[in-house]
Amino acid sequence: MKPPQHLLLALMIGLATAAMPVHATESAATTQRAQQAADSGSRAQALLDRAERHLVDKGDEALASFSRAGEFVEGELYVYAIDTQGNFLASGGSSITLIGRNVTDLQDSEGRSFMREILDGARAQGAGRVEYRWRNPSTGRNDPKIATYRKVGERILVVGYYTPFASLELAKSLLWRAVHQYKTQGDAAFVRFNSLNGGFVQDDLYVFVIGLDDEIVYANGGHPRFVGRKGGELADTNGKRFIREMIDVARDRGEGEVEYTWRNPLTQKVEHKRSHVIRVDNYLFGAGAFTGPAR
Numbered sequence: 001m002k003p004p005q006h007l008l009l010a011l012m013i014g015l016a017t018a019a020m021p022v023h024a025t026e027s028a029a030t031t032q033r034a035q036q037a038a039d040s041g042s043r044a045q046a047l048l049d050r051a052e053r054h055l056v057d058k059g060d061e062a063l064a065s066f067s068r069a070g071e072f073v074e075g076e077l078y079v080y081a082i083d084t085q086g087n088f089l090a091s092g093g094s095s096i097t098l099i100g101r102n103v104t105d106l107q108d109s110e111g112r113s114f115m116r117e118i119l120d121g122a123r124a125q126g127a128g129r130v131e132y133r134w135r136n137p138s139t140g141r142n143d144p145k146i147a148t149y150r151k152v153g154e155r156i157l158v159v160g161y162y163t164p165f166a167s168l169e170l171a172k173s174l175l176w177r178a179v180h181q182y183k184t185q186g187d188a189a190f191v192r193f194n195s196l197n198g199g200f201v202q203d204d205l206y207v208f209v210i211g212l213d214d215e216i217v218y219a220n221g222g223h224p225r226f227v228g229r230k231g232g233e234l235a236d237t238n239g240k241r242f243i244r245e246m247i248d249v250a251r252d253r254g255e256g257e258v259e260y261t262w263r264n265p266l267t268q269k270v271e272h273k274r275s276h277v278i279r280v281d282n283y284l285f286g287a288g289a290f291t292g293p294a295r
Helices: 004-014 022-066 094-098 114-125 168-194 242-253
Strands: 078-082 088-091 127-136 141-152 155-162 205-210 218-221 255-263 268-281 285-294
Touching: 004 078, 004 268, 022 078, 022 088, 022 141, 078 114, 088 094, 114 127, 114 155, 114 168, 127 155, 127 168, 141 218, 168 205, 168 218, 168 268, 205 242, 242 255, 242 268
Parallel strands: none
Antiparallel strands: 078 088, 078 155, 127 141, 141 155, 205 218, 205 285, 255 268, 268 285
8 A cells, every 4th residue: 555645755755854963853853843833833823813803893894804814814824703693793814614604513534523622612611722623735634733712702813823733632532533433343343543544643643552561562553563462561762651641541540641752654754642541341441742853
């Protein structure tokens, strides 16, 4: 089976930079990703500020301004507006087709009801952010995205932006979807977890499953070579037997998080990782997010 293009690209980039100092290239890449995320977040907040002032000044007359190209569209960023009942009122982007519809039950590509989270958060706290996955027209993939929102009277203004890397919240969302798949299909679900086309391998996010008694790896979408092997003796680059720690967490608490270092299947570099693990029957289910280069 031919690997996805984005994995081939990552491998080519890794080979091209192999002669460079590892820490220097990892630090530069991480700094760049962090700066991209910070810049997008700042631009989104500034756009929300302008939209709020315009809505306060013009009332609902401002909605027409949000639905046309101009002051409230900046590159890939745009404002959209809903009311507190979930009715879609305005948009400067592709979601303009939703105007006039109730989007309370709108879900992302993983089945997460992110719009309901926005509505609930706006009613309870007035402002916040929600992470989800949505099709990115620039990459053609369902990429991580953040919707930052603000309640203004009975209207809710939202600006969303794509993030350069996945978060632990998205990993947990993938994990719970895998648990649901297992409860529906039983052990047959492991085939999907291991497959690139099964819906449980998304960039550097993937699900892994380990037996609590036999310590056998039954699924690992990011590193399939470990499937069928005992995972208990696996250690990270610091010698930490993180699988044993995961098993202890699952047995003692049923659910928790473990931090360690591991090779990112997308960048092929060793990075810090934080995984959420839960006990399901006699298995350990887990998924995690890479948080930065290992020093």
